[in-house]
Amino acid sequence: MLILDSNLWIHALTVGGGYPDECIERFRNERELSAVSAYIFSEVAQNIDSDTTIESETRDDAIQRFSALLYNCRAIRSCPQAEIRDMDLEAERAESYNKAIGDLAKIQPKDVPIFTLAYQTKDQQPTVCTDDESFAEFSPSEYGLDEISIEHVSVSWDRVEQPAE
Numbered sequence: 107m108l109i110l111d112s113n114l115w116i117h118a119l120t121v122g123g124g125y126p127d128e129c130i131e132r133f134r135n136e137r138e139l140s141a142v143s144a145y146i147f148s149e150v151a152q153n154i155d156s157d158t159t160i161e162s163e164t165r166d167d168a169i170q171r172f173s174a175l176l177y178n179c180r181a182i183r184s185c186p187q188a189e190i191r192d193m194d195l196e197a198e199r200a201e202s203y204n205k206a207i208g209d210l211a212k213i214q215p216k217d218v219p220i221f222t223l224a225y226q227t228k229d230q231q232p233t234v235c236t237d238d239e240s241f242a243e244f245s246p247s248e249y250g251l252d253e254i255s256i257e258h259v260s261v262s263w264d265r266v267e268q269p270a271e
Contacts, residue, residue, distance in 0.1 A: 118130055119150070204218040217238065233255045
């Protein structure tokens, strides 16, 4: 199972090209499983929606394509709409348990919900893929979580013609 962090989803939806697009193709062809939580969905949608370097119509289209992918692709385990509707990113990041885990693991509280999703799917030996170098330095095996791995994925933020759908 591959769990893409928010930036890799954003890259695939707004920039295109590279590893994130390859992952999405594997999900579509059901060669790889993934999971997206309400936290990840909300973070992706909020960041795309607030990116004023992209036209409003293009942003709306990217968010719509993301929603369609999550709900039409059987290889991606998604969350109920109610969880997305109720998600408050700032409140989630401010939760004491996210801060505590962040302090213990030496990762940012904003990354804890992504790690938590990996923990919830640990029976499927998930790999969290992230372009965040500091998050990628975290080693779950140091905490006895050998089933979870984190991989740094370097991406270029130069836009290409066809973003992933």
